[in-house]
Amino acid sequence: MAIFNKLISVMLVCAMIISLHFDACFRDPRTGLSAGKEKVVFWTPPFVEVQTREWFTKWTDKYNEENDDGIYVELNFIPEDAWAQSINAARADGNAPDLVFANYAAVPLEGNAGYYVDLNEYFSEDEWSDIHGYVENMINVKGTRYIYPAFVEPYSVLYYSKSKFAAVGLDPEKPPKTWDELIDYAERLTNNLSGSDKVYGIQLPPSGQLGWVLWGFQGMAGSELLNENWDTPIYDTAFNRGLFEMFRTIYKNGWSPKTSAYTYNEINQFANGRVAMQPCGSWGIGQIKNGFPGILDDVGIAKFPTPDGDDGVSTAALGGWGMTVSTDSKKPELAVKFMKYLLAGSEEIMVDFFQGLGYSKFSGRKSVDAVLNTGEYAGNDVYSQYMLDEILPLSVPEPCYPWSFSDTFAIKLQEYMLQSGTIDSVMASLGTLMRAYVGSEETAGKNPRKA
Amino acid sequence: MQKTPTAIRFFSARRILKGDLIPSLVLLLPSFALLTVFIAAPLGYSLVMSLFDTPARNELVFVGFNTYGHVLGDPAFWKALLIGGRYALVIVPSQIIIAFLLASLATKLRRRFGAFFKVAVYIPCVLSGVVVGVIFLSVFQEDTGVFNAILSALWKPFALAGAKPFTPIAWLSDPSVDWLACSVAVVWAGLGYTTLIMLGGLYDIPVDYYEAATIDGAGKLAKLFHITLPGLKNVFVYVLVSLIVSSVQVFEIPYIMTGKGQIGTTMGPIGFLFDKFNYDINKTYATVASIVIAIILALLSSIIFRVISSEKSEA
Numbered sequence: 001m002a003i004f005n006k007l008i009s010v011m012l013v014c015a016m017i018i019s020l021h022f023d024a025c026f027r028d029p030r031t032g033l034s035a036g037k038e039k040v041v042f043w044t045p046p047f048v049e050v051q052t053r054e055w056f057t058k059w060t061d062k063y064n065e066e067n068d069d070g071i072y073v074e075l076n077f078i079p080e081d082a083w084a085q086s087i088n089a090a091r092a093d094g095n096a097p098d099l100v101f102a103n104y105a106a107v108p109l110e111g112n113a114g115y116y117v118d119l120n121e122y123f124s125e126d127e128w129s130d131i132h133g134y135v136e137n138m139i140n141v142k143g144t145r146y147i148y149p150a151f152v153e154p155y156s157v158l159y160y161s162k163s164k165f166a167a168v169g170l171d172p173e174k175p176p177k178t179w180d181e182l183i184d185y186a187e188r189l190t191n192n193l194s195g196s197d198k199v200y201g202i203q204l205p206p207s208g209q210l211g212w213v214l215w216g217f218q219g220m221a222g223s224e225l226l227n228e229n230w231d232t233p234i235y236d237t238a239f240n241r242g243l244f245e246m247f248r249t250i251y252k253n254g255w256s257p258k259t260s261a262y263t264y265n266e267i268n269q270f271a272n273g274r275v276a277m278q279p280c281g282s283w284g285i286g287q288i289k290n291g292f293p294g295i296l297d298d299v300g301i302a303k304f305p306t307p308d309g310d311d312g313v314s315t316a317a318l319g320g321w322g323m324t325v326s327t328d329s330k331k332p333e334l335a336v337k338f339m340k341y342l343l344a345g346s347e348e349i350m351v352d353f354f355q356g357l358g359y360s361k362f363s364g365r366k367s368v369d370a371v372l373n374t375g376e377y378a379g380n381d382v383y384s385q386y387m388l389d390e391i392l393p394l395s396v397p398e399p400c401y402p403w404s405f406s407d408t409f410a411i412k413l414q415e416y417m418l419q420s421g422t423i424d425s426v427m428a429s430l431g432t433l434m435r436a437y438v439g440s441e442e443t444a445g446k447n448p449r450k451a
Numbered sequence: 452m453q454k455t456p457t458a459i460r461f462f463s464a465r466r467i468l469k470g471d472l473i474p475s476l477v478l479l480l481p482s483f484a485l486l487t488v489f490i491a492a493p494l495g496y497s498l499v500m501s502l503f504d505t506p507a508r509n510e511l512v513f514v515g516f517n518t519y520g521h522v523l524g525d526p527a528f529w530k531a532l533l534i535g536g537r538y539a540l541v542i543v544p545s546q547i548i549i550a551f552l553l554a555s556l557a558t559k560l561r562r563r564f565g566a567f568f569k570v571a572v573y574i575p576c577v578l579s580g581v582v583v584g585v586i587f588l589s590v591f592q593e594d595t596g597v598f599n600a601i602l603s604a605l606w607k608p609f610a611l612a613g614a615k616p617f618t619p620i621a622w623l624s625d626p627s628v629d630w631l632a633c634s635v636a637v638v639w640a641g642l643g644y645t646t647l648i649m650l651g652g653l654y655d656i657p658v659d660y661y662e663a664a665t666i667d668g669a670g671k672l673a674k675l676f677h678i679t680l681p682g683l684k685n686v687f688v689y690v691l692v693s694l695i696v697s698s699v700q701v702f703e704i705p706y707i708m709t710g711k712g713q714i715g716t717t718m719g720p721i722g723f724l725f726d727k728f729n730y731d732i733n734k735t736y737a738t739v740a741s742i743v744i745a746i747i748l749a750l751l752s753s754i755i756f757r758v759i760s761s762e763k764s765e766a
Contacts, residue, residue: 084729091508092734113732114508207624207713259593259624327508403730408527415714418626433526440521440736442506 037072040335043087044101046077048265049283051290051356053077059342059349069337073099091115096326098335102147104138104320105212105398108448111146117325119145122336127344134318135364138397141448149364150343151353152320154387154395155281156205156216158302159267159288164199164276165300168192175302177309179246182277186255189276203275204247204256209264210410211403212319213279217243219314219396220306225405225434231444233434235409236427242307244416244423251417271295279304281319282391285383286360301383303391318395320364347371359384362392400448404437501739506732518739528740530715531723532747534630535699538719541634542698546645547690551683553642554649569650573643580640584707587636591622591708598622623709626716633705633717640704641697645690652686653679688759692752699748720744 042060046053060075076097078086090096096115110116120143128136128145135149162172168188176182186201193199205213218224221239226232250256257275262268270278271292278284288296303315323343325335342349350368354361359378363369371377378384399406412430416423438444501519504512522528553572560568575583590597599619606617622632660678669677702721711718711726718726724744727737 085725088729088734109732112507114510208710258621402732407726407730411714415626418713429526436521436525436527440518440525441731441733 037070038331038334040071040073040099040331040338041076041097042073042099042101042335042338043076043078043097045080045083048263049287049290049357051286052353055353055356059352063338063341067337067341069334071334071337073338091326091328094328096328098326098329098331099339100324100326101150101321102324103398104147104149104322105215105400107139107147107322107324108141108400109402109446111141111144111324112448114327116146117327117329117332119148119325119336122333123148123340123344130344130365130367132364132366132369134392134395135320138318138320139322147322147324148339148343149320149322150350151361152318152364152392153282153361154316154318154391156213156279156304156316157282157284157387157391158277158279158304159270159284160277160300160302161270161273161295161298162300163298164189164193172300175300176277176305177302178305179242179307181309182305183246183249183255185277186250187253190253190255193276197274199273200257200275201255202250202277203260203269203279204250205264205279206260206262207410207414210414211406212398213264214406214410214413215317215319215398216279216304216315218317218399219394224399224401225409226399226401226438226443226447228447228450229445230401230447230450231438233405233431233438235430235434239307241423241427244413244426247413248417267292282362282387283357283360285387286358289358289360299383301386312394314394314396316391316395317398318392319398320361322364351377354378362388401443402437402441404441405434408433408437497738497742501735501742504733504735514735518735519743522736522740522743527715528720528723528743531718531720532699532744534716535701535719537630538634538637538701539695539698541631542637542641542701543691543694545634545638546641546694547687549638550642550645550649550690553646554653557646557650558653569647572646575640576643578640580703581707583636583640584704587632587639587704588623588708591632593619593621593623596622624713626712626714629709629712630705630717633701633708636704636708637698637701641694645694648686648690649683652683656682684759688756691759692755695755696748696752700744 044056056075056077060073064072087096087100100116102110102116107116111118123145131139131149135152139145139147139149158175160175165172165175165185169192170185170188176185182202189199189201217239221237221243223234223237225234227234251258257269260269264280265283267278267280267284267287269275270280270284271288285299285301288299306313306315323339325332325339329335344365347365347368347370350363350365351371354363354368354372355377359372359381360383362384363372373379373388408430412426412433415421416426502513502515504514504518506512557565557568557572578586589595591599593599599622602620603617606614610616620628622628656678660682661674664674664678699719700721701719702725705712705717705719706722706725709717711722720740724737724741727740728734731737
């Protein structure tokens with residue numbers, strides 16, 4: 001009897017193993033991918049806005065239903081805090097996804113290192129001529145183009161509450177233009193706004209994102225952290241010393257919350273009324289329109305203040321994302337077909353994207369802009385038009401040097417903010433670290449954008 | 452009569468024919484295979500690859516020990532190691548002392564309550580580092596955290612007596628205390644395991660020693676210093692080495708609670724490696740840094756073993 005029971009148990013286990021094997025082999029559990037279609041794997045971060053995820057899902061599903069290219073696109077949202085290790089692990093395995101949604105800043109070095117396909121093989125010059133000049137500057141790496149643009153988004157834009165300005169005697173139509181005014185406004189708002197919950201004057205960017213948020217200041221600074229040949233760090237300047245002092249003054253005096261439950265990408269601290277001013281990307285106004293429509297009438301936007309109020313100086317970096325094809329892809333021509341459908345095809349698809357995000361991001365394509373900037377869409381949107389007219393034209397491309405430089409600069413800024421060292425000692429240690437990275441990362445002569 | 456050398460005796464035909472050598476080797480084979488495939492082979496490959504640069508995909512450039520020089524000359528690398536050392540300075544003595552006290556208490560508890568006590572102490576060990584990090588992320592929140600609420604309540608009598616009101620401490624963002632908050636979480640998470648090891652060591656001390664000491668008129672302190680602590684020497688050696696190595700390498704809990712810390716004050720060596728692997732295009736740097744860290748920890752362990760030797764190990 002005992003032997004019989006053991007025999008039954010063994011047979012049941014074998015049956016389970018066999019059925020699982022067959023199930024895995026012949027059925028895609030998530031999507032029902034049928035035999036005969038070629039699978040194209042597409043990875044993208046999920047982004048903060050749910051509307052972005054909805055857009056990706058909607059048009060990918062539509063493509064999968066309707067296309068006669070014999071392609072099935074498997075859309076994967078990879079969380080942003082797991083993005084770097086996921087993509088690195090996939091590349092180490094030689095198994096990177098066919099399509100990767102990438103940030104413009106990361107692409108030149110990664111493309112030159114052999115991770116992305118040159119899209120010039122798949123797009124004609126006529127197709128590329130639809131791209132705006134300021135976007136072409138970001139995606140063209142000495143003639144090679146690794147990325148097709150989806151959108152651009154300048155940062156930082158200063159969001160402020162008009163009613164809170166009025167409550168402390170500030171003119172709601174006159175946002176701060178200089179750093180001294182920004183500090184003054186932050187002090188007055190923090191010390192004079194009353195209520196059951198404390199309200200701060202401004203939300204300084206949280207530490208986790210400061211490394212790339214500070215790129216928004218490089219246009220004002222007039223230089224990146226490395227010279228054009230990438231062999232000499234540029235860090236100890238009057239501009240950077242002033243920047244460090246401004247952050248420290250605001251932080252030490254308690255005019256910004258010391259912690260935030262939200263990232264720089266999220267406008268929530270401002271929208272929830274915890275702060276009267278918040279620098280955020282252009283996408284912030286879209287988050288307000290979609291998530292906090294009740295406060296929209298109270299929201300003012302402005303260029304981020306400059307040291308002396310100079311209007312002709314850049315106040316933002318031009319961020320953005322696009323699509324790339326991995327060199328690991330066994331079927332790049334199929335991957336490009338979906339890329340062309342989603343980003344380079346019918347204007348309707350991209351207009352749907354920008355409309356869903358409240359016109360808080362901007363197209364890289366002239367043909368899409370021709371549709372978008374009409375009265376039916378963004379043409380009458382005051383926030384979008386302000387950013388298009390005042391902020392975007394002067395925005396500078398994000399730098400593409402190795403991350404260590406940006407990260408170290410941000411850490412040293414925070415050291416100065418949080419601790420009591422002198423600016424000279426902080427600059428000295430910053431210089432030591434940056435010169436070490438020039439050596440260890442062997443950056444000299446490797447600037448992919450150098451003429 | 453001359454004795455045959457041990458190795459020859461081991462591999463003698465008689466021993467092989469007797470049949471216990473081959474089954475022993477067969478039984479050990481899976482472990483050796485796993486160790487080879489998942490530890491020895493990747494380690495060997497890493498050592499070889501550490502001598503090359505990978506400036507681009509599928510491109511290998513021999514650079515010798517050049518990358519080792521960069522790692523050893525990187526102030527950020529040494530800063531991360533010092534932070535790991537700082538974790539060890541707090542976590543190791545805290546865990547050893549608290550675990551010893553809990554284990555001593557457990558030996559005195561009655562059966563049912565003793566069993567419940569041991570389970571309760573061990574439960575944090577079964578939680579993943581991520582879960583522990585999330586728990587303590589809320590415990591140490593500046594405005595809404597339990598810890599600040601307890602401190603505020605304890606300070607109330609002083610505030611009522613005229614002292615300044617309690618200011619919530621930014622445990623997770625103040626670089627002078629964020630690493631302490633992470634250390635508390637790590638101690639809590641690992642306490643159960645250390646306590647059980649200590650408990651095993653305490654049970655291993657013959658009861659006769661205590662009886663004899665009692666007969667000789669020894670008090671509690673005398674028993675502690677002359678019987679209990681010497682009897683736990685081997686356990687202390689194991690706990691000390693394993694705790695130092697694990698404390699220096701602590702990563703998940705600080706990462707969940709603080710990221711890298713506002714100015715990198717919670718980022719130990721593993722966090723440093725994690726960052727380098729994620730963001731450097733040339734992965735050799737992370738490979739070399741991991742080898743250097745492994746060598747440093749191995750040296751540290753061997754020093755501890757030499758300094759704290761036991762009679763049993765010398766026997």
